Amino acid sequence: MYTGLLHTHSSLRYVVLLLLVIVIAKSMVGLMSNKPFEKSDEKLTLWLMIATHIQLLVGLVLYFVSPAVIFGSNTMKDSVIRYWTVEHSFIMIIAIVLITLARTSTKKITQDKAKHKRVFIMSSLALILIVVAIIMSGRGILIPVRA
Ligand code: HEM
Ligand code: HEM
Secondary structure (H helix, E strand, O other), rough: OOHHHHHHOOOOOOHHHHHHHHHHHHHHHHHHOOOOHHHHHHHHHHHHHHHHHHHHHHHHHHHHHOOOOOOOOOOOOOOHHHHHHHHHHHHHHHHHHHHHHHHHHHHHHHHHHHHHHHHHHHHHHHHHHHHHHHHOOOOOOOOOOOO
């Protein structure tokens, strides 16, 4: 079960990263060229949110079965154990909240430009956090599960 979950979680990162890049690019173009916030923009934030929530669910289950997550006297002293037990989930959950807000908080906005702006800012911050967190893991941003 652990191997399957790790591969699922590891592969889903590409979906999340790709959707994030598309959402950021589209909202930036929308913002700069004053385009209306279309149905496709709305759908993209939904797909991103669904992919990210699935990643959250898989990550949560993984947290309880992964040998990298260790609670003990060394948890905070050992940087690798600390990363997987504390830092990874903490940073990723903040990014997931931002991605969720990029969609849910824009629903209340009426002006198209303001919608693009909100999506752009929230998604960009989420992307930065996710990239920083994966770099911190030392496993490489685009490198599949280590052998
Ligand atoms: C631990 C697991 C999960 C948590 C804690 C979680 C949390 C949330 C929260 C707080 C919202 C509400 C946002 C709002 O309207 O203010 C939400 C919405 C949503 N979630 Fe999740 N979720 C989880 C798993 C999933 C999974 C596995 C999926 C899909 C397969 C999913 C799909 C959605 C969708 C489609 C919405 C509504 C999006 C919209 O129309 O704006 N979530 N979730
Ligand atoms: C956007 C959200 C997330 C992304 C992009 C992400 C990405 C990743 C990546 C790239 C790995 C390394 C997999 C490999 O070795 O190839 C990983 C591992 C892991 N993630 Fe996440 N993650 C996210 C959210 C979460 C959350 C919310 C949790 C926990 C609540 C979590 C728990 C874990 C655990 C336990 C591991 C496994 C460490 C191991 O056993 O080697 N992740 N994640």
